[in-house]
Amino acid sequence: MKDATDKLTPLGVMVLALLREGDMHPYEMIRLLRHRRDDRMLTITNGTLYHTVARLERLGLLDEVGIDREGNRPERTTYTLTDLGHDAVNEWVRRELPRTDRPAEFRIALAESHNLPRDEVVDLLATRRTALIGEDAVHRAGLEQARKRAVPEQFLIEVERQAVLLEAELRWIDDVIDRLESPDLPWGADELPADHLPNYLAQRKAAQR
Numbered sequence: 789m790k791d792a793t794d795k796l797t798p799l800g801v802m803v804l805a806l807l808r809e810g811d812m813h814p815y816e817m818i819r820l821l822r823h824r825r826d827d828r829m830l831t832i833t834n835g836t837l838y839h840t841v842a843r844l845e846r847l848g849l850l851d852e853v854g855i856d857r858e859g860n861r862p863e864r865t866t867y868t869l870t871d872l873g874h875d876a877v878n879e880w881v882r883r884e885l886p887r888t889d890r891p892a893e894f895r896i897a898l899a900e901s902h903n904l905p906r907d908e909v910v911d912l913l914a915t916r917r918t919a920l921i922g923e924d925a926v927h928r929a930g931l932e933q934a935r936k937r938a939v940p941e942q943f944l945i946e947v948e949r950q951a952v953l954l955e956a957e958l959r960w961i962d963d964v965i966d967r968l969e970s971p972d973l974p975w976g977a978d979e980l981p982a983d984h985l986p987n988y989l990a991q992r993k994a995a996q997r
Contacts, residue, residue: 791880792847792872792889798830798896799840804849804877805900811853814841815864818997823991829895839866870993878903886915888923906975909933910968917961924954 794803806817818837822826844850845867853868882905884890884897901909931947967973974980 792849793883794878795847796849796876796880797840798893799832799836799845800849801880801896801900802826802830803837803840804869805868805903807850808874808877808903811866811868812996813856813991814838814868816992817841820991821995823994826899830892831962844873847872849876849895873919882908884914885909885912886919886921888916892989904977905966909975910965913928913961913965913968917958917965920954920958920961924951924958927951927954 803817803820806812806820809934812820814837816835818832821837826832841850845852847869850867850873853867853871854866855863856866877900881897881900884893885901887894901912906911927947931944931951934944934947968975981992
């Protein structure tokens with residue numbers, strides 16, 4: 789399992805997470821990702837997605853279940869998620885959610901954190917919070933020392949920005965943990981609102997065209 793998780797890319801995780809919703813072909817995956825604006829988190833091209841799907845199949849994380857052709861359209865291979873792929877997503881999210889040194893991976897892990905139990909996500913985010921508090925203290929101490937040495941402000945603009953971002957993320961993470969600890973925030977597939985399924989089915993149907 790560790791080898792499979794280590795070889796996962798952020799796009800690979802997104803593909804596997806899509807297949808948790810049901811079997812689909814790469815064209816549908818691309819359309820769903822773009823419709824949901826998941827391409828705001830990383831660049832998604834047809835070529836990289838098809839390459840990713842092929843790589844995931846070689847790793848045993850997904851498997852081919854059929855080839856369809858409709859009218860004059862090219863053949864479309866449909867894929868399904870394997871048990872190994874299902875577990876690999878969870879392990880990847882567990883690994884990346886508490887880390888503070890991989891911001892791109894964290895965004896994907898956060899987007900897929902609903903696949904983990906609520907209490908586990910709280911614990912992982914609490915670990916991240918502890919690390920951020922340490923980084924914030926070190927960063928602010930360095931900024932204070934730079935100002936005491938009369939370092940020109942033009943050299944500190946980026947440092948000041950990072951201080952603001954750390955402070956903002958700590959406020960955000962406190963808020964998210966509070967919300968997760970309350971049953972008022974629905975979490976996981978079993979707690980989705982009643983109107984989600986028809987909207988989702990309509991979305992899938994549109995992506996399959």
